Structure formats: C-alpha cells, structure tokens
Amino acid sequence: MAHAATAEGQQHPIRLYLLVWGWLFILSACSYLVDYVGLQGVLRWSLILLFMLVKAGLIVAVFMHMAWERLALAYAILLPPLAVLVFVGIMVFESGHTLGMREFFFAGV
Template structure:
C-alpha cells in the first residue's frame, strides 16, 4: 500500500497572512475612526472585507495550492450570482426611476 504524503507548507506563510489580516482589520477600523462618510466609507469597508476573505480562502482553505478545476468550481458560481445581483439592482433602479418620473408628472 502506497503512502500518501501530506503536503506541509512553511509556517512563515501563515504568519504573513495573519499579519496581513491584522493590518487589513486595522485599516477597516480606521475607516470608521477617521470619519469617512457615504459611498467612500462603504466602498473601503467592503474592499477590506473582500481582501480579508480572499486571503482566508486562498491560504487557510488551501485554494492557492488546488487545481484550476476545483478553484473554478468553487469561485465561478458565486461570481455568477454577483453578476446576476448587479443586473437585478440595475433593473430595480430603472423601474424605480421610471415610476417616480411617471407619478411625479
């Protein structure tokens, strides 16, 4: 019976990711502390959140070391859902603005 060798990754990679997650969290809190408002605040918070999620998925869930087929199978469906949500949001805005224009005449 053949032995399956477990793949060991250097501890330094995990420590660097922990440090990057800490720095991104500090930036996320600084956005609120500095007092950014409106769309800039939400854009920055969302950006830092997505960067942290990407680091966690890539390193701690070992996606960076997986085959392309597995990566596509996991990442493409949420991407398609995000595109469909964007299209629905655009359609909702169009419907809202056309109704407001019609009713305010």
C-alpha cells in the first residue's frame, strides 16, 4: 500500500500504526520482564532505560509524525532535549566533585 498524498495532508497506512503499536506492546512486556526475572543493578536500569528510549523514539517518529518532517523542524524539536540531557550529565559529574570536596574539607567539623 503506497502513501497517498491528499489536499489535507499525507495519509499513512493503518498497518504502520498497528506495527508500531505491536512493537510498543512487546517493548513494554520486555520492560516488565526485567523486573519479573529479578535483574538487579546496572543491568536492570540499563535495560529499562533502553526500552524506554526505544519506545519514546517510536512514539515521536511515528505518532508525532517526526519521521516525515523537514530536517530543520526535527532538529528544532529534538536538539533541545538532547542538550538538556548533556547538561544534566555535566551537572551529575560536577555534583559528585562538589560533594567530594565538601566531605574532604568539612570532615573534621
């Protein structure tokens, strides 16, 4: 089934949405299985975050129609959250350093 362009906008086949919905269901089941199996530590959180990011990517790409948008619009929407994540990572690193310095200098007080 081809993508038909109409005067109102582009129409996508229902099969695409059902396929993405199925993948979202499978990824959610995998996320629940991580808890059910009893994985712990870094592996558990890495898998949960991976499944979460893949699901978010599918939702943004298909249901929010970002896969068919112009590149400039995609960058305008996707780059700010990416920059926020980079800054959060920098702050996490800096907070560890600040805590270490406070423990070092205020240990005897």
